[in-house]
Amino acid sequence: AQSVTQPDIHITVSEGASLELRCNYSYGATPYLFWYVQSPGQGLQLLLKYFSGDTLVQGIKGFEAEFKRSQSSFNLRKPSVHWSDAAEYFCAVGADTGRRALTFGSGTRLQVQP
Amino acid sequence: NAGVTQTPKFQVLKTGQSMTLQCAQDMNHNSMYWYRQDPGMGLRLIYYSASEGTTDKGEVPNGYNVSRLNKREFSLRLESAAPSQTSVYFCASSGLGGGGNSPLHFGNGTRLTVT
Numbered sequence: 001a002q003s004v005t006q007p008d009i010h011i012t013v014s015e016g017a018s019l020e021l022r023c024n025y026s027y028g029a030t031p032y033l034f035w036y037v038q039s040p041g042q043g044l045q046l047l048l049k050y051f052s053g054d055t056l057v058q059g060i061k062g063f064e065a066e067f068k069r070s071q072s073s074f075n076l077r078k079p080s081v082h083w084s085d086a087a088e089y090f091c092a093v094g095a096d097t098g099r100r101a102l103t104f105g106s107g108t109r110l111q112v113q114p
Numbered sequence: 115n116a117g118v119t120q121t122p123k124f125q126v127l128k129t130g131q132s133m134t135l136q137c138a139q140d141m142n143h144n145s146m147y148w149y150r151q152d153p154g155m156g157l158r159l160i161y162y163s164a165s166e167g168t169t170d171k172g173e174v175p176n177g178y179n180v181s182r183l184n185k186r187e188f189s190l191r192l193e194s195a196a197p198s199q200t201s202v203y204f205c206a207s208s209g210l211g212g213g214g215n216s217p218l219h220f221g222n223g224t225r226l227t228v229t
Contacts, residue, residue, distance in 0.1 A: 009154070032215045043118075043204060043220035044157075051215065090156060096215045100164055101147055101172065106156040 002027040002093045006105035013081050014113045021076040021108050023065075023091030032094040033074040034102065035065055039087045047089075050074060061085070086112045116140055120205050120221035127195045127228045135190040135224050137205030145208045146188035147218065148172075148180060150201040157204065163188055195228045202226070 003026045013019055025031055032051055036044040048059025055067040065076045074091060088109045092102040118139045127133055139146065144165045149157040149172075159172030163182040177199060179191045188207075192199060202225050206218040 004156075006156075034217060041222075043222045044206075044218070045220075046217045049217055094215055100145070101159050101162045102218055103159070104149075104157040106154055 002031065002095055002103050004091050004093050004103055004105035006089075006091055006108050008108045009106070010109045010111070012111040012113060015083050016080050019076075019078045019081045019085070019110070021089050021091075021110070023074045023076065023105060024072050025074060025091070025093045026072065027093055027095060029095070030069075032096070033065075033067060034092040034094070035059065035063070035074075035076050036090045036092060036104075037061075037087050038090065038107075044090060047076070081110075081112055083112045083114065086110055118205055118207055118219050118221035120203075120224050122224060123222070125224060125226050127192075127226065129196060129228060131195050132191065132193050133195065133226075134192075135203055135205075135226075136187070137189065137221060138187045139205075139207040139219070140186065141207060141209065141219060142185070143207035143209045143219070144185070146182065147206045147208075148178075148188070148190045149204045149206065150174065151204060151223070152201050160190065160203075192226075195226075197228045200226060200228045 005024045034049045035047040038044045050067045088107045091105045094102045121136045147162040148160040161180040163169045166185045202223045205221045208216045
């Protein structure tokens, strides 16, 4: 079965600084990887996804993520953080065999300082 | 286009009471899911329905039942609520390929407190 680890529970960055949120997955075959963002009191919104092909994927709101098979990682990055990026971020992994549902990490809460 | 709609938004139950959480999607998706979100634990899958007429257990199914009423609707029932079921519940749906390899579309959640 697949699993996801997000090592950082809480991260604080200054507005305008760069951001990297870590995600490590465990899955035997090529995974389907996702990043979601959750604003307070809201549901989850898809930021980006990786299925195959180019290992650097672009998403909405200026986010990107890089799939590194050798490190089993799918880290989320943004060059310059805005105050509106403060939210909780979830990495998720899926598979097209077995349980056909996404497995989520425990999330990283991002705080943005002015 | 409403997407995924969950009702109610908030609910307080006493231990032992029952209730049904409702979910409907208008995107003609085949697959639907119920997750619960607890602090520090991310989202955990309770039950899912890969297609109309089928349901399967997820990671944490104990204490819950589901019904896939039709293609649009997927309900979650707590027969005898317990304080451990205090959580935020999210319904989600996905299209082609099911949830393993296609993005989930989420509702805004139901915040349930069991006293």
